[in-house]
Amino acid sequence: MIRQSSYRAFGIVTALTVMLGAVLPARSATLGDFALLDQYGAFHQLTRYRHKQAIVLMSHSNQCEATFAQVPRYKNLRERWQAQDIAFLMIDSSPQVSRQDVRDEAELFDIDFPILIDNHQLVAESLGLTMVPQVLIIDPHRMRIVFNGPLDPRQRRREPKPQPLTETLARIVAGEAADMQTVTLPLAQAEDGSDRTTCELEFPQRDYHALNAPDYARDVAPILRENCVHCHSEGGIGPFAMNSYAMVRGWSAMMREVLMTKRMPPAQVDPEIGHFTNARFIGDGELQTLVHWIDAGTPRGDGHDPLVEPFVDTNESGWQLGEPDYVVHIPPQEVPATGVLDYRHVVIDLPFDEDKWVSAVHFRPGDKKVMHHLLSYVIPPDYDWRSDSTPRSQRRFLEGYAPGKIDAMRYPDQSGVYIPKGYKLSMQLHYTTYGKPTVDNTRVGLYFHDTPPLHEFHNKSVTQGEFVIPAGAVEHRASQQYVFDKSIVLYGLRPHMHYRGKHFKFKVIYPDRTTEELLSVPNYHFNWQPTYRLESPKVLPAGSRVVISGAFDNSSNNPGNPDPSKEISWGAQSWDEMFIGYFAYHFVDPETVRTD
Numbered sequence: 001m002i003r004q005s006s007y008r009a010f011g012i013v014t015a016l017t018v019m020l021g022a023v024l025p026a027r028s029a030t031l032g033d034f035a036l037l038d039q040y041g042a043f044h045q046l047t048r049y050r051h052k053q054a055i056v057l058m059s060h061s062n063q064c065e066a067t068f069a070q071v072p073r074y075k076n077l078r079e080r081w082q083a084q085d086i087a088f089l090m091i092d093s094s095p096q097v098s099r100q101d102v103r104d105e106a107e108l109f110d111i112d113f114p115i116l117i118d119n120h121q122l123v124a125e126s127l128g129l130t131m132v133p134q135v136l137i138i139d140p141h142r143m144r145i146v147f148n149g150p151l152d153p154r155q156r157r158r159e160p161k162p163q164p165l166t167e168t169l170a171r172i173v174a175g176e177a178a179d180m181q182t183v184t185l186p187l188a189q190a191e192d193g194s195d196r197t198t199c200e201l202e203f204p205q206r207d208y209h210a211l212n213a214p215d216y217a218r219d220v221a222p223i224l225r226e227n228c229v230h231c232h233s234e235g236g237i238g239p240f241a242m243n244s245y246a247m248v249r250g251w252s253a254m255m256r257e258v259l260m261t262k263r264m265p266p267a268q269v270d271p272e273i274g275h276f277t278n279a280r281f282i283g284d285g286e287l288q289t290l291v292h293w294i295d296a297g298t299p300r301g302d303g304h305d306p307l308v309e310p311f312v313d314t315n316e317s318g319w320q321l322g323e324p325d326y327v328v329h330i331p332p333q334e335v336p337a338t339g340v341l342d343y344r345h346v347v348i349d350l351p352f353d354e355d356k357w358v359s360a361v362h363f364r365p366g367d368k369k370v371m372h373h374l375l376s377y378v379i380p381p382d383y384d385w386r387s388d389s390t391p392r393s394q395r396r397f398l399e400g401y402a403p404g405k406i407d408a409m410r411y412p413d414q415s416g417v418y419i420p421k422g423y424k425l426s427m428q429l430h431y432t433t434y435g436k437p438t439v440d441n442t443r444v445g446l447y448f449h450d451t452p453p454l455h456e457f458h459n460k461s462v463t464q465g466e467f468v469i470p471a472g473a474v475e476h477r478a479s480q481q482y483v484f485d486k487s488i489v490l491y492g493l494r495p496h497m498h499y500r501g502k503h504f505k506f507k508v509i510y511p512d513r514t515t516e517e518l519l520s521v522p523n524y525h526f527n528w529q530p531t532y533r534l535e536s537p538k539v540l541p542a543g544s545r546v547v548i549s550g551a552f553d554n555s556s557n558n559p560g561n562p563d564p565s566k567e568i569s570w571g572a573q574s575w576d577e578m579f580i581g582y583f584a585y586h587f588v589d590p591e592t593v594r595t596d
Helices: 011-020 065-084 099-108 122-127 164-173 202-211 215-227 245-250 252-260 284-295
Strands: 035-037 044-045 055-060 086-092 114-119 135-139 145-147 182-183 199-201 326-329 332-334 344-348 355-362 371-379 396-401 415-419 423-429 438-440 443-448 458-463 478-482 488-496 501-509 515-521 532-540 545-552 582-587
Touching: 035 114, 055 164, 065 086, 065 164, 086 164, 086 252, 099 114, 099 545, 122 252, 122 284, 135 164, 145 164, 182 423, 202 284, 245 252, 252 284, 332 423, 355 396, 355 545, 371 415, 396 458, 423 532, 488 501, 488 515, 545 582
Parallel strands: 055 086, 086 114, 145 182
Antiparallel strands: 035 044, 055 135, 135 145, 326 443, 332 438, 344 423, 355 415, 355 443, 371 396, 371 423, 458 582, 478 545, 488 532, 488 582, 501 515, 501 545
């Protein structure tokens, strides 16, 4: 929030402080990592900027006219220093501002900086931002603020004295950052208010929680139970079980870090592009409650601990849709304690003496700690997945399992996956070790239509199959296109890359040349690969061209990168790479249903 009633004068004491130019010691504590989206939906994380010498960050707000007057000077600063591996960003911490508003204002005033959207204000709080505009210089290697103050004032030609901000940048470029101090120059105006150069940031939720600390039982535990416990439970895929206050308190520092960097909740997408039933978010208010509670020292408070009540997972207690019509038992798979495991391919005979149409699928993994993913296909009796000459068009994708997938997959009304008589199931299994040997006994529940539906459900893969990612590449782009020659109803989208995946986007170009973005995953994570299900299915008319685009990060800034020194190309293993976009759909015309 920006105080708009007046541009505050800070009085004689503040004015004297500015004149004297106070120099305070650098903060003893390092900054916590954080991540935000900018006005165009691009993902920015502090620790992913370690290929830069420094980050210059200026606070901004559409509610403060003083911001716009400073933009030309900020551009001049960038022109002088960006070639020295200095990154320049802006941040808007106004709680009610929309990304569209920021984008519109940026285009109107020719602001071409990435503007980070900090609606929950938690990043501004952690950085100590209090004014707009205010400039920070951050050392991303030591995770410290090395300058905190205003843009350098306009200099007269005969004024030889270097200014604090540019002097700090010069020392960084010269490699003198190790012994730097934080320069704090309060942002002030003249007492008569004539020099209106700043606005004051307000933090209503922070101030409220300072007087009314969130209550664990009443405020915090319900948020965790609703958003986290389905994975963070006994035997779940989370690294610990949120089954008591003591457990939550012990893991609170990590919880804060994964919330601030958007690692959790998983499967987050750009909320302004498309709407999906299974994209996970925590609202700004809930996020503030959790972080402020952790920052307050995780007080226990009074009341019964809601998290000690056992969490009932439908995968553990039974089949979500009732007893399946048929249960596929995958042969027991032994998984060793350590090592890197190849993909496993298992073919399972089916006993059906007639054609079947699958209406729903429910996966029940035997050991969720080792099951990384499972892909299932309907294949002809003589299908050989080992042979390069076998057309992949002969197989039908049934469904897949990945970490965090709890619900059964129900195909849309009057649609299903077709299993002709005599066909089999092919299972691709990928396991990861976790220090203990185990045996996985995964089951797959199949539910059938009583009568054939109108539509056969399909999954189309669009892939860029040939590429070479240079060693150390920070942003190696990839893309591919496909034209649907028949009209389809689109229900879901799934991006697929491996450890070096950075971001992924789906777009459609309609036959009339209009375009629409369908899905954006700004921060791709290999461990979270659901099929994102559209809240409202979308018709793509015949001739629609779908475009997938994204980038890989093969640098040391990518925490998941196995080896940034290696050149990477296409391959099946996780340390190789893939670039695939999956489209889940059925044709519009019922006559396209396969009957043979």
